[in-house]
Amino acid sequence: MIDTFVKFLTYEKRASPHTITSYHTDLLQFHAFLKHHAPGLPTEKADHQEIRAWIVDLANKQNTARSINRKISTLRSYYKFLQQREYIKQNPTHKVRALKANYPLPHFVQNNDLFELLEQCKFTKDFPGYRDRLILELFYGAGIRLSELINLETDLVNLSDATLKVRGKGAKERIIPFPKSIATLIEHYVKAKCEFFAGDSNSHFLLVTNKGDQLYPMMVYRTVRKYLDQYTTIDKRSPHVMRHTFATHLLDNGADLHAIKDLLGHATLAATQVYTHNSTEQLKKIFKQAHPKA
Template identity: 40%
Template structure:
């Protein structure tokens, strides 16, 4: 009963996606199954930290990465915080838990040359899909938005006169992004082809498939992977790497960290600072090249 109430709370009050809800449900069901096998009861509402700790040890022993273990424990932590909130328990058993250490691995960003090549030299087809795919790449690189944010852009979110774009990010947070003149031009070109579609089922969304349906996240990944593979030997080619590229290139050009934070939709500066290591590398190269004390 508590699990159903928790999932309803995440859906109705937190506006979590169905994908996120499924992940929470799966993590809690996994712990419940472990708890029943190890302690002969499926009731996890009043368990203690020792029981959760033994589950963590088992997960690590099975070879699960620390990052994955932390995500599962985060699901439990949210559940117990919910139980505290509704008065089912007084204190969360995970109140003093410290997450396992993880290495923050970022995909190597694309270079400015690679982005120039994919947007200028690649011969995109001059049809609906070709024009749409190029706009997807342009928009992700020019704004740094998340893949889910791009998929859910509605027609009413696009203001071509003001050159701005409204996106809804994590936790249903709204932000307004500026658009370059080239992006406005590309949207206008795309709209000409979009208006030619015979069947437009979800016409409130900006990006559609040829049959007129709303695009989906896997399609966006395929687009990025397909075209960036033509110009880049990098192993990881994804929408998130393009987001990383956006932030890195802005910081390399001297953009303010707080401004980049706002553009990315991060809630804290710490989330944005992970993008600075490449910027620092560029600063070091510039310093070594220009400083008079550097021995040639």
């Protein structure tokens, strides 16, 4: 049944490869647990007691509450699928509660550090240089996910309207505006790209490697870290930090939380509300610095 569920995620839900891999891995781990602790019991026949036993086992193996909750979420989706397809009558995860977890505040780059990077860093005036800058600008200027950046197609970028269309989680499409300055940068990049490949680049993706292939996650990680290393000392320096920075800076400058939710492509407001904590911490810092009795 696990394979059937994976096919459902792939072809009907059109989940991202990362999501499919995570769900598949979690379910195989649960299957391996059952094979050892309840031999002969298939995953679709497990009840809430077996699930709770697995949770205890994961906790004893020093898995974090956040990691365990993600695996619980996987089981919820799996058994919901089985129930909807009438393979089971009751969903055993209804009696399972998520663990209390302390979620760390999102890391983000301070305004001055980011502006110094984007305005003072000497990117080369050629295809690789324009590409590197465009990667950073799109993360910060549009707040897109890594997967969305990698899969961004040239035809889905509207320079006249300064918008782009991306396909996010669950294959949901959304339109994102970006600063006019990025439109100019894209024009320079596309021109340099044509010259670099002598007009022989057949890729429909906007951003490509020096060989003309689609970007891959590790290359983007290395690119972002390469530049952030020069201008910030925050612990985490990744593409997702740039997305966090986009959201945090919008909120700090008065953007409506619901608008930020839509820009980020979050399914619920709860996922966006984590950024309010960063803003609260910023307010506390300003208060302590400015108030005579602080």
